[in-house]
Amino acid sequence: MIRCIIIDDEPLALEVLEAHIGRCPQLTLVRKCRNALDAYEVLQTEKIDLMFLDIRMPSISGIELIKSLRHPPAVIFTTAFAEYAITGFELDAVDYLLKPVTFQRFEKSMHKLLKILPPEPPEVSNYTYFKVSGRLLKVLHQDLLFAQSIKDYIRLTTRQGAYLTHMTMKYLQELLPPETFIRVHRSYIVNRSYISAIDSMELDISHEKIPIGAKYRSGIVISGMFR
Numbered sequence: 001m002i003r004c005i006i007i008d009d010e011p012l013a014l015e016v017l018e019a020h021i022g023r024c025p026q027l028t029l030v031r032k033c034r035n036a037l038d039a040y041e042v043l044q045t046e047k048i049d050l051m052f053l054d055i056r057m058p059s060i061s062g063i064e065l066i067k068s069l070r071h072p073p074a075v076i077f078t079t080a081f082a083e084y085a086i087t088g089f090e091l092d093a094v095d096y097l098l099k100p101v102t103f104q105r106f107e108k109s110m111h112k113l114l115k116i117l118p119p120e121p122p123e124v125s126n127y128t129y130f131k132v133s134g135r136l137l138k139v140l141h142q143d144l145l146f147a148q149s150i151k152d153y154i155r156l157t158t159r160q161g162a163y164l165t166h167m168t169m170k171y172l173q174e175l176l177p178p179e180t181f182i183r184v185h186r187s188y189i190v191n192r193s194y195i196s197a198i199d200s201m202e203l204d205i206s207h208e209k210i211p212i213g214a215k216y217r218s219g220i221v222i223s224g225m226f227r
Contacts, residue, residue: 008054013072020106036060055079130165146190185213
């Protein structure tokens with residue numbers, strides 16, 4: 001989500017930009033400011049990715065505000081005066097919108113912005129849903145000790161108990177985060193955090209002896225679990 005702020009001394013301009021932002025699901029409006037001083041305070045306390053910034057404002061102009069910031073967010077200038085366009089682009093503005101700003105023109109700015117901003121890292125989930133006895137069961141990764149393949153099923157051993165789900169080991173391995181879980185045998189995936197002892201043949205988790213397959217031993221060595 002791109003967190004943005006509008007800085008403009010004209011109430012109508014604030015309303016128009018707020019409406020445009022509301023139509024873009026990738027944007028969230030953090031604050032509307034009527035002057036650069038108020039905006040400066042927001043920028044010191046909030047994470048802002050984008051400013052919609054008017055150039056001509058009382059006391060402190062938009063250009064002066066940009067120059068006062070050591071690490072300014074991306075900026076899209078909004079103004080009624082076309083003569084400031086060159087100055088705006090000299091300050092590495094994403095775009096320069098002339099008022100009144102139509103939504104069609106606003107969308108073009110968003111396309112430019114999305115090409116410039118780095119992509120957000122994918123959200124990492126700390127749980128996985130499994131189908132157990134006809135219902136979806138939410139299992140926190142921190143609670144899953146290990147998983148064992150039994151024919152066409154997977155036995156999930158958790159801190160709360162054991163559950164059977166219809167799934168292949170290959171698919172389960174794709175679902176679980178590799179930084180937390182490691183496959184140690186064709187029939188076993190284990191949670192690294194619960195390994196209490198390990199040698200070249202087997203490992204211990206919660207008083208259970210789990211075999212280490214020859215095919216997976218080199219991967220365990222590389223991961224640093226034993227040498």
